[in-house]
Amino acid sequence: MTSRNSYHHGDLRQAVLAAALDVIAAEGPGALSLRDLARRAGVSHAAPAHHFKDRTGLLTAIAAQGYDLLADALADAPELSERGVRYVRFAVDHPAHFTVMFQPELLRADDPALLAAKDRASAELRAGVTGLGSVPDARTAGIAAWSLAHGFATLLLTHNLDDPVGGRDPGEVFRSLTGSMFGADLPRTKTEQRNG
Amino acid sequence: MTSRNSYHHGDLRQAVLAAALDVIAAEGPGALSLRDLARRAGVSHAAPAHHFKDRTGLLTAIAAQGYDLLADALADAPELSERGVRYVRFAVDHPAHFTVMFQPELLRADDPALLAAKDRASAELRAGVTGLGSVPDARTAGIAAWSLAHGFATLLLTHNLDDPVGGRDPGEVFRSLTGSMFGADLPRTKTEQRNG
DNA sequence: GCCCGTATCTAGTCATTGACAAGTTGCGGG
DNA sequence: CCCGCAACTTGTCAATGACTAGATACGGGC
Known part of the structure:
Protein backbone atom coordinates (compact mmCIF):
# COMPACT_ATOMS: atom_id res chain seq x y z
CA MET A 1 0.00 0.00 0.00
CA THR A 2 2.53 2.52 1.05
CA SER A 3 5.46 1.23 -1.01
CA ARG A 4 5.89 -0.65 -4.27
CA ASN A 5 8.74 -2.51 -5.86
CA SER A 6 8.61 -0.28 -8.91
CA TYR A 7 10.78 2.80 -9.28
CA HIS A 8 7.80 5.05 -8.80
CA HIS A 9 5.96 4.83 -5.52
CA GLY A 10 2.60 5.51 -7.07
CA ASP A 11 1.03 7.50 -4.28
CA LEU A 12 3.88 8.93 -2.29
CA ARG A 13 2.17 12.22 -1.57
CA GLN A 14 -0.74 10.54 0.19
CA ALA A 15 1.53 8.08 1.97
CA VAL A 16 3.69 10.86 3.38
CA LEU A 17 0.66 12.91 4.39
CA ALA A 18 -0.90 9.97 6.20
CA ALA A 19 2.32 9.11 8.02
CA ALA A 20 2.82 12.75 8.96
CA LEU A 21 -0.65 12.91 10.49
CA ASP A 22 0.13 9.87 12.62
CA VAL A 23 3.37 11.34 13.88
CA ILE A 24 1.86 14.75 14.64
CA ALA A 25 -1.13 13.27 16.45
CA ALA A 26 1.15 11.14 18.58
CA GLU A 27 4.14 13.41 19.23
CA GLY A 28 3.32 16.84 17.87
CA PRO A 29 4.62 18.75 14.84
CA GLY A 30 8.06 19.12 16.39
CA ALA A 31 8.65 15.38 16.05
CA LEU A 32 8.12 15.52 12.29
CA SER A 33 11.13 14.43 10.25
CA LEU A 34 11.04 14.32 6.47
CA ARG A 35 13.69 11.62 6.48
CA ASP A 36 11.67 9.50 8.88
CA LEU A 37 8.58 9.85 6.71
CA ALA A 38 10.65 8.83 3.70
CA ARG A 39 11.83 5.72 5.53
CA ARG A 40 8.27 4.78 6.46
CA ALA A 41 7.20 5.08 2.83
CA GLY A 42 10.21 3.07 1.68
CA VAL A 43 11.66 5.81 -0.52
CA SER A 44 14.87 7.78 -0.51
CA HIS A 45 15.40 10.56 1.99
CA ALA A 46 14.86 13.34 -0.54
CA ALA A 47 11.73 11.96 -2.21
CA PRO A 48 9.18 13.79 -0.02
CA ALA A 49 10.77 17.13 -0.86
CA HIS A 50 9.64 16.71 -4.46
CA HIS A 51 6.00 16.80 -3.34
CA PHE A 52 6.17 19.34 -0.52
CA LYS A 53 9.32 21.38 -1.19
CA ASP A 54 10.36 21.35 2.48
CA ARG A 55 9.15 20.76 6.03
CA MET B 1 24.16 42.28 31.06
CA THR B 2 23.97 39.00 29.26
CA SER B 3 27.70 38.18 29.21
CA ARG B 4 30.70 38.79 31.42
CA ASN B 5 34.41 38.69 30.81
CA SER B 6 34.92 36.31 33.70
CA TYR B 7 34.92 32.56 33.32
CA HIS B 8 31.56 32.33 35.02
CA HIS B 9 28.65 34.09 33.38
CA GLY B 10 27.02 34.95 36.65
CA ASP B 11 23.40 34.64 35.62
CA LEU B 12 23.35 32.30 32.68
CA ARG B 13 20.13 30.61 33.65
CA GLN B 14 18.18 33.86 33.57
CA ALA B 15 19.93 35.05 30.41
CA VAL B 16 19.06 31.84 28.56
CA LEU B 17 15.46 31.91 29.81
CA ALA B 18 15.00 35.51 28.70
CA ALA B 19 16.49 34.86 25.27
CA ALA B 20 14.37 31.73 24.88
CA LEU B 21 11.20 33.71 25.61
CA ASP B 22 12.12 36.22 22.91
CA VAL B 23 12.71 33.51 20.34
CA ILE B 24 9.53 31.63 21.18
CA ALA B 25 7.37 34.75 21.12
CA ALA B 26 8.77 35.71 17.73
CA GLU B 27 9.11 32.37 15.94
CA GLY B 28 7.54 29.70 18.11
CA PRO B 29 9.06 26.88 20.18
CA GLY B 30 10.21 25.05 17.07
CA ALA B 31 12.74 27.77 16.37
CA LEU B 32 14.45 27.25 19.72
CA SER B 33 18.08 26.21 19.48
CA LEU B 34 20.20 25.65 22.56
CA ARG B 35 23.29 26.51 20.57
CA ASP B 36 21.78 29.77 19.40
CA LEU B 37 20.84 30.71 22.96
CA ALA B 38 24.39 29.93 24.04
CA ARG B 39 25.76 32.23 21.34
CA ARG B 40 23.44 35.04 22.42
CA ALA B 41 24.65 34.69 26.00
CA GLY B 42 28.27 34.57 24.89
CA VAL B 43 28.99 31.14 26.34
CA SER B 44 30.01 27.79 24.89
CA HIS B 45 27.46 25.68 23.07
CA ALA B 46 27.08 23.19 25.91
CA ALA B 47 26.73 25.67 28.77
CA PRO B 48 22.91 25.90 28.75
CA ALA B 49 22.65 22.14 29.14
CA HIS B 50 24.11 22.43 32.62
CA HIS B 51 21.13 24.48 33.75
CA PHE B 52 18.32 22.80 31.83
CA LYS B 53 19.64 19.31 30.97
CA ASP B 54 18.28 19.45 27.41
CA ARG B 55 15.83 21.23 25.13
C1' DG C 1 45.18 32.28 54.68
C1' DC C 2 44.80 27.75 52.54
C1' DC C 3 42.55 23.60 50.68
C1' DC C 4 39.27 21.02 48.58
C1' DG C 5 34.49 19.78 47.00
C1' DT C 6 31.52 21.06 43.70
C1' DA C 7 28.89 24.06 40.61
C1' DT C 8 29.80 26.30 36.37
C1' DC C 9 31.55 26.50 31.97
C1' DT C 10 34.72 24.79 27.82
C1' DA C 11 36.27 21.72 24.15
C1' DG C 12 35.63 17.86 21.33
C1' DT C 13 32.83 14.36 19.21
C1' DC C 14 28.95 11.64 16.94
C1' DA C 15 24.53 10.64 14.88
C1' DT C 16 20.66 12.91 12.84
C1' DT C 17 18.45 16.22 10.20
C1' DG C 18 16.95 19.85 6.52
C1' DA C 19 18.19 21.63 2.36
C1' DC C 20 20.21 21.60 -1.95
C1' DA C 21 22.48 19.92 -6.42
C1' DA C 22 23.01 16.67 -9.97
C1' DG C 23 21.87 12.55 -12.00
C1' DT C 24 18.52 8.40 -13.14
C1' DT C 25 14.15 6.25 -14.32
C1' DG C 26 9.99 5.75 -16.70
C1' DC C 27 5.27 7.54 -17.84
C1' DG C 28 2.57 9.62 -21.46
C1' DG C 29 1.71 12.97 -25.20
C1' DG C 30 2.82 14.10 -30.00
C1' DC D 1 9.03 5.87 -31.59
C1' DC D 2 10.97 9.56 -29.09
C1' DC D 3 11.23 13.20 -26.18
C1' DG D 4 9.77 16.27 -22.34
C1' DC D 5 8.82 16.18 -17.78
C1' DA D 6 7.46 14.37 -13.40
C1' DA D 7 9.03 11.16 -9.85
C1' DC D 8 12.67 9.40 -7.45
C1' DT D 9 17.89 8.48 -6.05
C1' DT D 10 22.48 9.56 -4.63
C1' DG D 11 25.72 12.55 -2.64
C1' DT D 12 26.92 16.38 0.10
C1' DC D 13 27.11 20.31 3.58
C1' DA D 14 26.11 23.05 7.54
C1' DA D 15 23.56 23.04 11.79
C1' DT D 16 21.82 20.88 15.79
C1' DG D 17 21.01 17.91 20.20
C1' DA D 18 23.20 15.12 23.20
C1' DC D 19 27.03 13.22 25.43
C1' DT D 20 31.90 12.97 27.53
C1' DA D 21 35.98 14.59 29.59
C1' DG D 22 38.35 18.27 31.31
C1' DA D 23 39.29 23.24 32.87
C1' DT D 24 38.06 27.01 36.09
C1' DA D 25 36.74 29.40 40.17
C1' DC D 26 33.43 30.03 44.03
C1' DG D 27 32.85 29.26 48.89
C1' DG D 28 32.70 26.54 53.15
C1' DG D 29 35.69 24.35 56.68
C1' DC D 30 39.81 24.47 59.18
Whole structure:
Protein backbone atom coordinates (compact mmCIF):
# COMPACT_ATOMS: atom_id res chain seq x y z
CA MET A 1 0.00 0.00 0.00
CA THR A 2 2.53 2.52 1.05
CA SER A 3 5.46 1.23 -1.01
CA ARG A 4 5.89 -0.65 -4.27
CA ASN A 5 8.74 -2.51 -5.86
CA SER A 6 8.61 -0.28 -8.91
CA TYR A 7 10.78 2.80 -9.28
CA HIS A 8 7.80 5.05 -8.80
CA HIS A 9 5.96 4.83 -5.52
CA GLY A 10 2.60 5.51 -7.07
CA ASP A 11 1.03 7.50 -4.28
CA LEU A 12 3.88 8.93 -2.29
CA ARG A 13 2.17 12.22 -1.57
CA GLN A 14 -0.74 10.54 0.19
CA ALA A 15 1.53 8.08 1.97
CA VAL A 16 3.69 10.86 3.38
CA LEU A 17 0.66 12.91 4.39
CA ALA A 18 -0.90 9.97 6.20
CA ALA A 19 2.32 9.11 8.02
CA ALA A 20 2.82 12.75 8.96
CA LEU A 21 -0.65 12.91 10.49
CA ASP A 22 0.13 9.87 12.62
CA VAL A 23 3.37 11.34 13.88
CA ILE A 24 1.86 14.75 14.64
CA ALA A 25 -1.13 13.27 16.45
CA ALA A 26 1.15 11.14 18.58
CA GLU A 27 4.14 13.41 19.23
CA GLY A 28 3.32 16.84 17.87
CA PRO A 29 4.62 18.75 14.84
CA GLY A 30 8.06 19.12 16.39
CA ALA A 31 8.65 15.38 16.05
CA LEU A 32 8.12 15.52 12.29
CA SER A 33 11.13 14.43 10.25
CA LEU A 34 11.04 14.32 6.47
CA ARG A 35 13.69 11.62 6.48
CA ASP A 36 11.67 9.50 8.88
CA LEU A 37 8.58 9.85 6.71
CA ALA A 38 10.65 8.83 3.70
CA ARG A 39 11.83 5.72 5.53
CA ARG A 40 8.27 4.78 6.46
CA ALA A 41 7.20 5.08 2.83
CA GLY A 42 10.21 3.07 1.68
CA VAL A 43 11.66 5.81 -0.52
CA SER A 44 14.87 7.78 -0.51
CA HIS A 45 15.40 10.56 1.99
CA ALA A 46 14.86 13.34 -0.54
CA ALA A 47 11.73 11.96 -2.21
CA PRO A 48 9.18 13.79 -0.02
CA ALA A 49 10.77 17.13 -0.86
CA HIS A 50 9.64 16.71 -4.46
CA HIS A 51 6.00 16.80 -3.34
CA PHE A 52 6.17 19.34 -0.52
CA LYS A 53 9.32 21.38 -1.19
CA ASP A 54 10.36 21.35 2.48
CA ARG A 55 9.15 20.76 6.03
CA THR A 56 7.13 23.97 6.03
CA GLY A 57 5.54 22.96 2.75
CA LEU A 58 4.36 19.66 4.20
CA LEU A 59 2.86 21.35 7.25
CA THR A 60 1.21 23.96 5.06
CA ALA A 61 -0.36 21.23 2.94
CA ILE A 62 -1.70 19.59 6.09
CA ALA A 63 -3.16 22.86 7.33
CA ALA A 64 -4.82 23.52 3.98
CA GLN A 65 -6.33 20.04 3.97
CA GLY A 66 -7.49 20.70 7.51
CA TYR A 67 -9.32 23.90 6.63
CA ASP A 68 -11.00 22.10 3.74
CA LEU A 69 -12.13 19.29 6.01
CA LEU A 70 -13.38 21.81 8.55
CA ALA A 71 -15.36 23.69 5.93
CA ASP A 72 -16.91 20.41 4.80
CA ALA A 73 -17.76 19.50 8.38
CA LEU A 74 -19.46 22.82 9.07
CA ALA A 75 -21.44 22.97 5.86
CA ASP A 76 -25.21 22.56 6.07
CA ALA A 77 -25.40 22.76 9.84
CA PRO A 78 -28.75 24.25 10.81
CA GLU A 79 -28.06 26.01 14.11
CA LEU A 80 -25.09 27.84 15.57
CA SER A 81 -24.82 25.41 18.47
CA GLU A 82 -24.68 22.49 16.04
CA ARG A 83 -21.75 24.15 14.29
CA GLY A 84 -20.00 24.41 17.60
CA VAL A 85 -20.53 20.72 18.23
CA ARG A 86 -19.16 19.94 14.78
CA TYR A 87 -16.19 22.22 15.34
CA VAL A 88 -15.30 20.28 18.49
CA ARG A 89 -15.84 16.94 16.78
CA PHE A 90 -13.57 18.02 13.93
CA ALA A 91 -10.78 18.81 16.40
CA VAL A 92 -11.19 15.43 18.11
CA ASP A 93 -11.41 13.51 14.85
CA HIS A 94 -8.51 15.34 13.18
CA PRO A 95 -6.18 16.33 16.00
CA ALA A 96 -3.10 16.60 13.81
CA HIS A 97 -4.83 18.90 11.32
CA PHE A 98 -6.27 21.04 14.08
CA THR A 99 -2.94 21.36 15.86
CA VAL A 100 -1.08 22.47 12.75
CA MET A 101 -3.84 24.81 11.55
CA PHE A 102 -3.42 26.97 14.62
CA GLN A 103 0.35 27.29 14.68
CA PRO A 104 0.98 29.99 12.07
CA GLU A 105 4.75 30.03 12.60
CA LEU A 106 4.89 26.51 11.16
CA LEU A 107 3.14 27.52 7.95
CA ARG A 108 3.76 29.46 4.75
CA ALA A 109 1.11 32.11 5.31
CA ASP A 110 0.93 33.18 1.65
CA ASP A 111 0.39 29.71 0.20
CA PRO A 112 -2.50 29.92 -2.30
CA ALA A 113 -4.05 26.57 -1.39
CA LEU A 114 -3.90 27.45 2.30
CA LEU A 115 -5.51 30.84 1.76
CA ALA A 116 -8.28 29.38 -0.36
CA ALA A 117 -9.11 26.67 2.14
CA LYS A 118 -8.97 29.12 5.01
CA ASP A 119 -11.41 31.38 3.20
CA ARG A 120 -13.84 28.51 2.75
CA ALA A 121 -13.72 27.67 6.44
CA SER A 122 -14.05 31.33 7.46
CA ALA A 123 -17.15 31.68 5.31
CA GLU A 124 -18.73 28.68 7.00
CA LEU A 125 -17.94 30.06 10.43
CA ARG A 126 -19.48 33.41 9.56
CA ALA A 127 -22.52 31.75 8.05
CA GLY A 128 -23.25 30.20 11.42
CA VAL A 129 -23.34 33.59 13.10
CA THR A 130 -25.55 35.34 10.58
CA GLY A 131 -28.07 32.62 11.27
CA LEU A 132 -28.53 34.24 14.64
CA GLY A 133 -30.57 37.04 13.08
CA SER A 134 -30.05 40.69 13.88
CA VAL A 135 -28.47 40.20 17.27
CA PRO A 136 -27.22 43.45 18.88
CA ASP A 137 -23.62 42.72 17.97
CA ALA A 138 -23.38 39.70 15.72
CA ARG A 139 -19.63 40.06 15.37
CA THR A 140 -19.10 39.93 19.12
CA ALA A 141 -21.44 36.96 19.45
CA GLY A 142 -19.57 35.20 16.68
CA ILE A 143 -16.23 35.70 18.38
CA ALA A 144 -17.71 34.46 21.65
CA ALA A 145 -19.06 31.31 20.04
CA TRP A 146 -15.83 30.64 18.19
CA SER A 147 -13.78 31.24 21.36
CA LEU A 148 -15.95 28.85 23.35
CA ALA A 149 -15.72 26.04 20.83
CA HIS A 150 -12.05 26.65 20.06
CA GLY A 151 -11.06 26.84 23.71
CA PHE A 152 -12.93 23.66 24.59
CA ALA A 153 -11.35 21.84 21.64
CA THR A 154 -7.86 23.09 22.49
CA LEU A 155 -8.15 22.17 26.15
CA LEU A 156 -9.38 18.74 25.13
CA LEU A 157 -6.46 18.10 22.77
CA THR A 158 -3.94 19.30 25.34
CA HIS A 159 -5.36 16.80 27.86
CA ASN A 160 -6.58 19.48 30.22
CA LEU A 161 -10.13 18.12 30.38
CA ASP A 162 -9.50 14.37 30.46
CA ASP A 163 -11.05 13.89 33.89
CA PRO A 164 -14.24 15.95 33.39
CA VAL A 165 -15.03 14.45 29.99
CA GLY A 166 -14.16 10.90 30.91
CA GLY A 167 -15.29 8.53 28.21
CA ARG A 168 -18.23 10.61 27.04
CA ASP A 169 -18.56 11.95 23.50
CA PRO A 170 -16.83 15.35 23.55
CA GLY A 171 -19.40 16.74 21.13
CA GLU A 172 -22.21 15.94 23.56
CA VAL A 173 -20.27 17.39 26.47
CA PHE A 174 -19.87 20.59 24.51
CA ARG A 175 -23.59 20.61 23.75
CA SER A 176 -24.33 20.53 27.45
CA LEU A 177 -21.77 23.32 27.91
CA THR A 178 -23.57 25.70 25.57
CA GLY A 179 -26.83 24.68 27.17
CA SER A 180 -25.63 25.66 30.61
CA MET A 181 -24.54 29.04 29.34
CA PHE A 182 -27.37 30.07 27.06
CA GLY A 183 -30.28 28.01 28.21
CA ALA A 184 -31.92 25.04 26.60
CA ASP A 185 -31.47 25.58 22.90
CA LEU A 186 -29.74 27.81 20.41
CA PRO A 187 -30.01 30.01 18.50
CA ARG A 188 -31.72 32.40 20.82
CA THR A 189 -34.07 35.00 19.51
CA LYS A 190 -33.28 38.69 19.36
CA THR A 191 -35.41 39.32 22.43
CA GLU A 192 -33.82 36.62 24.48
CA GLN A 193 -30.41 37.95 23.59
CA ARG A 194 -31.29 41.42 24.90
CA ASN A 195 -32.66 40.10 28.17
CA GLY A 196 -30.01 37.41 28.68
CA MET B 1 24.16 42.28 31.06
CA THR B 2 23.97 39.00 29.26
CA SER B 3 27.70 38.18 29.21
CA ARG B 4 30.70 38.79 31.42
CA ASN B 5 34.41 38.69 30.81
CA SER B 6 34.92 36.31 33.70
CA TYR B 7 34.92 32.56 33.32
CA HIS B 8 31.56 32.33 35.02
CA HIS B 9 28.65 34.09 33.38
CA GLY B 10 27.02 34.95 36.65
CA ASP B 11 23.40 34.64 35.62
CA LEU B 12 23.35 32.30 32.68
CA ARG B 13 20.13 30.61 33.65
CA GLN B 14 18.18 33.86 33.57
CA ALA B 15 19.93 35.05 30.41
CA VAL B 16 19.06 31.84 28.56
CA LEU B 17 15.46 31.91 29.81
CA ALA B 18 15.00 35.51 28.70
CA ALA B 19 16.49 34.86 25.27
CA ALA B 20 14.37 31.73 24.88
CA LEU B 21 11.20 33.71 25.61
CA ASP B 22 12.12 36.22 22.91
CA VAL B 23 12.71 33.51 20.34
CA ILE B 24 9.53 31.63 21.18
CA ALA B 25 7.37 34.75 21.12
CA ALA B 26 8.77 35.71 17.73
CA GLU B 27 9.11 32.37 15.94
CA GLY B 28 7.54 29.70 18.11
CA PRO B 29 9.06 26.88 20.18
CA GLY B 30 10.21 25.05 17.07
CA ALA B 31 12.74 27.77 16.37
CA LEU B 32 14.45 27.25 19.72
CA SER B 33 18.08 26.21 19.48
CA LEU B 34 20.20 25.65 22.56
CA ARG B 35 23.29 26.51 20.57
CA ASP B 36 21.78 29.77 19.40
CA LEU B 37 20.84 30.71 22.96
CA ALA B 38 24.39 29.93 24.04
CA ARG B 39 25.76 32.23 21.34
CA ARG B 40 23.44 35.04 22.42
CA ALA B 41 24.65 34.69 26.00
CA GLY B 42 28.27 34.57 24.89
CA VAL B 43 28.99 31.14 26.34
CA SER B 44 30.01 27.79 24.89
CA HIS B 45 27.46 25.68 23.07
CA ALA B 46 27.08 23.19 25.91
CA ALA B 47 26.73 25.67 28.77
CA PRO B 48 22.91 25.90 28.75
CA ALA B 49 22.65 22.14 29.14
CA HIS B 50 24.11 22.43 32.62
CA HIS B 51 21.13 24.48 33.75
CA PHE B 52 18.32 22.80 31.83
CA LYS B 53 19.64 19.31 30.97
CA ASP B 54 18.28 19.45 27.41
CA ARG B 55 15.83 21.23 25.13
CA THR B 56 12.84 19.63 26.82
CA GLY B 57 14.20 20.71 30.19
CA LEU B 58 14.36 24.33 29.09
CA LEU B 59 10.81 24.27 27.76
CA THR B 60 9.60 22.59 30.93
CA ALA B 61 11.23 25.31 33.04
CA ILE B 62 9.46 27.94 30.95
CA ALA B 63 6.11 26.21 31.34
CA ALA B 64 6.57 25.93 35.10
CA GLN B 65 7.45 29.61 35.33
CA GLY B 66 4.37 30.33 33.22
CA TYR B 67 2.01 28.47 35.54
CA ASP B 68 3.50 30.33 38.50
CA LEU B 69 2.99 33.67 36.78
CA LEU B 70 -0.57 32.70 35.88
CA ALA B 71 -1.37 31.70 39.44
CA ASP B 72 0.00 35.04 40.63
CA ALA B 73 -2.06 36.89 38.05
CA LEU B 74 -5.28 35.14 39.02
CA ALA B 75 -4.84 35.49 42.77
CA ASP B 76 -7.14 37.84 44.62
CA ALA B 77 -9.46 38.47 41.71
CA PRO B 78 -12.95 39.16 43.07
CA GLU B 79 -15.28 37.93 40.33
CA LEU B 80 -15.16 35.11 37.81
CA SER B 81 -15.32 37.53 34.88
CA GLU B 82 -12.35 39.43 36.26
CA ARG B 83 -10.35 36.20 36.33
CA GLY B 84 -11.23 35.65 32.71
CA VAL B 85 -9.97 39.10 31.83
CA ARG B 86 -6.75 38.42 33.72
CA TYR B 87 -6.36 35.05 32.01
CA VAL B 88 -6.55 36.76 28.63
CA ARG B 89 -4.17 39.52 29.73
CA PHE B 90 -1.70 36.90 30.95
CA ALA B 91 -1.71 35.24 27.54
CA VAL B 92 -1.14 38.56 25.77
CA ASP B 93 1.56 39.70 28.19
CA HIS B 94 3.38 36.35 28.26
CA PRO B 95 2.77 34.80 24.85
CA ALA B 96 5.83 32.55 24.96
CA HIS B 97 4.90 31.11 28.34
CA PHE B 98 1.30 30.59 27.29
CA THR B 99 2.26 28.88 24.05
CA VAL B 100 4.61 26.43 25.73
CA MET B 101 2.29 25.72 28.66
CA PHE B 102 -0.30 24.24 26.33
CA GLN B 103 1.91 22.03 24.23
CA PRO B 104 2.35 18.97 26.46
CA GLU B 105 4.43 17.05 23.94
CA LEU B 106 7.19 19.65 24.39
CA LEU B 107 7.34 19.15 28.14
CA ARG B 108 8.49 16.63 30.73
CA ALA B 109 5.09 15.92 32.25
CA ASP B 110 6.46 14.46 35.49
CA ASP B 111 8.76 17.37 36.35
CA PRO B 112 8.20 18.26 40.04
CA ALA B 113 8.47 22.03 39.55
CA LEU B 114 6.04 21.88 36.65
CA LEU B 115 3.52 19.81 38.60
CA ALA B 116 3.70 22.11 41.61
CA ALA B 117 3.19 25.26 39.55
CA LYS B 118 0.39 23.66 37.59
CA ASP B 119 -1.36 22.74 40.81
CA ARG B 120 -1.13 26.32 42.04
CA ALA B 121 -2.69 27.62 38.82
CA SER B 122 -5.40 24.94 38.84
CA ALA B 123 -6.36 25.89 42.38
CA GLU B 124 -6.73 29.53 41.34
CA LEU B 125 -8.87 28.56 38.38
CA ARG B 126 -11.15 26.45 40.54
CA ALA B 127 -11.37 29.17 43.17
CA GLY B 128 -12.91 31.44 40.56
CA VAL B 129 -15.71 28.99 39.86
CA THR B 130 -16.62 28.25 43.44
CA GLY B 131 -17.19 31.98 43.82
CA LEU B 132 -20.23 31.47 41.63
CA GLY B 133 -22.14 29.97 44.51
CA SER B 134 -24.33 26.91 44.18
CA VAL B 135 -24.88 27.07 40.45
CA PRO B 136 -26.68 24.01 39.02
CA ASP B 137 -23.46 22.50 37.69
CA ALA B 138 -20.44 24.44 38.86
CA ARG B 139 -18.04 22.10 37.13
CA THR B 140 -19.69 22.59 33.76
CA ALA B 141 -19.81 26.34 34.27
CA GLY B 142 -16.13 26.32 35.15
CA ILE B 143 -15.21 24.44 32.01
CA ALA B 144 -17.32 26.83 29.96
CA ALA B 145 -15.64 29.88 31.46
CA TRP B 146 -12.18 28.40 31.03
CA SER B 147 -12.96 27.39 27.44
CA LEU B 148 -14.19 30.88 26.60
CA ALA B 149 -11.13 32.64 28.00
CA HIS B 150 -8.70 30.06 26.69
CA GLY B 151 -10.20 30.04 23.23
CA PHE B 152 -10.21 33.82 22.99
CA ALA B 153 -6.59 33.96 24.15
CA THR B 154 -5.50 31.24 21.74
CA LEU B 155 -7.24 32.82 18.77
CA LEU B 156 -5.64 36.13 19.68
CA LEU B 157 -2.13 34.70 19.84
CA THR B 158 -2.59 32.84 16.57
CA HIS B 159 -3.58 36.10 14.86
CA ASN B 160 -7.09 34.95 14.11
CA LEU B 161 -8.74 37.98 15.73
CA ASP B 162 -6.41 40.77 14.63
CA ASP B 163 -9.07 42.60 12.64
CA PRO B 164 -11.91 42.48 15.20
CA VAL B 165 -9.72 43.52 18.12
CA GLY B 166 -7.81 46.19 16.25
CA GLY B 167 -5.75 48.28 18.63
CA ARG B 168 -8.10 47.88 21.59
CA ASP B 169 -7.05 46.31 24.88
CA PRO B 170 -7.75 42.57 24.51
CA GLY B 171 -8.79 42.35 28.14
CA GLU B 172 -11.53 44.92 27.59
CA VAL B 173 -12.66 43.23 24.41
CA PHE B 174 -12.98 40.00 26.36
CA ARG B 175 -14.96 41.80 29.04
CA SER B 176 -17.46 42.93 26.44
CA LEU B 177 -17.54 39.34 25.14
CA THR B 178 -18.66 37.90 28.46
CA GLY B 179 -21.09 40.75 28.80
CA SER B 180 -22.77 39.90 25.51
CA MET B 181 -23.13 36.29 26.57
CA PHE B 182 -24.18 36.52 30.18
CA GLY B 183 -25.61 39.98 30.49
CA ALA B 184 -24.17 43.07 32.12
CA ASP B 185 -22.05 41.69 34.93
CA LEU B 186 -20.77 38.48 36.41
CA PRO B 187 -21.03 36.47 38.53
CA ARG B 188 -24.71 35.93 38.02
CA THR B 189 -26.97 34.78 40.80
CA LYS B 190 -28.39 31.32 40.99
CA THR B 191 -31.73 32.60 39.79
CA GLU B 192 -30.34 34.40 36.78
CA GLN B 193 -28.43 31.30 35.81
CA ARG B 194 -31.63 29.23 35.72
CA ASN B 195 -33.50 31.75 33.64
CA GLY B 196 -30.61 32.67 31.35
C1' DG C 1 45.18 32.28 54.68
C1' DC C 2 44.80 27.75 52.54
C1' DC C 3 42.55 23.60 50.68
C1' DC C 4 39.27 21.02 48.58
C1' DG C 5 34.49 19.78 47.00
C1' DT C 6 31.52 21.06 43.70
C1' DA C 7 28.89 24.06 40.61
C1' DT C 8 29.80 26.30 36.37
C1' DC C 9 31.55 26.50 31.97
C1' DT C 10 34.72 24.79 27.82
C1' DA C 11 36.27 21.72 24.15
C1' DG C 12 35.63 17.86 21.33
C1' DT C 13 32.83 14.36 19.21
C1' DC C 14 28.95 11.64 16.94
C1' DA C 15 24.53 10.64 14.88
C1' DT C 16 20.66 12.91 12.84
C1' DT C 17 18.45 16.22 10.20
C1' DG C 18 16.95 19.85 6.52
C1' DA C 19 18.19 21.63 2.36
C1' DC C 20 20.21 21.60 -1.95
C1' DA C 21 22.48 19.92 -6.42
C1' DA C 22 23.01 16.67 -9.97
C1' DG C 23 21.87 12.55 -12.00
C1' DT C 24 18.52 8.40 -13.14
C1' DT C 25 14.15 6.25 -14.32
C1' DG C 26 9.99 5.75 -16.70
C1' DC C 27 5.27 7.54 -17.84
C1' DG C 28 2.57 9.62 -21.46
C1' DG C 29 1.71 12.97 -25.20
C1' DG C 30 2.82 14.10 -30.00
C1' DC D 1 9.03 5.87 -31.59
C1' DC D 2 10.97 9.56 -29.09
C1' DC D 3 11.23 13.20 -26.18
C1' DG D 4 9.77 16.27 -22.34
C1' DC D 5 8.82 16.18 -17.78
C1' DA D 6 7.46 14.37 -13.40
C1' DA D 7 9.03 11.16 -9.85
C1' DC D 8 12.67 9.40 -7.45
C1' DT D 9 17.89 8.48 -6.05
C1' DT D 10 22.48 9.56 -4.63
C1' DG D 11 25.72 12.55 -2.64
C1' DT D 12 26.92 16.38 0.10
C1' DC D 13 27.11 20.31 3.58
C1' DA D 14 26.11 23.05 7.54
C1' DA D 15 23.56 23.04 11.79
C1' DT D 16 21.82 20.88 15.79
C1' DG D 17 21.01 17.91 20.20
C1' DA D 18 23.20 15.12 23.20
C1' DC D 19 27.03 13.22 25.43
C1' DT D 20 31.90 12.97 27.53
C1' DA D 21 35.98 14.59 29.59
C1' DG D 22 38.35 18.27 31.31
C1' DA D 23 39.29 23.24 32.87
C1' DT D 24 38.06 27.01 36.09
C1' DA D 25 36.74 29.40 40.17
C1' DC D 26 33.43 30.03 44.03
C1' DG D 27 32.85 29.26 48.89
C1' DG D 28 32.70 26.54 53.15
C1' DG D 29 35.69 24.35 56.68
C1' DC D 30 39.81 24.47 59.18
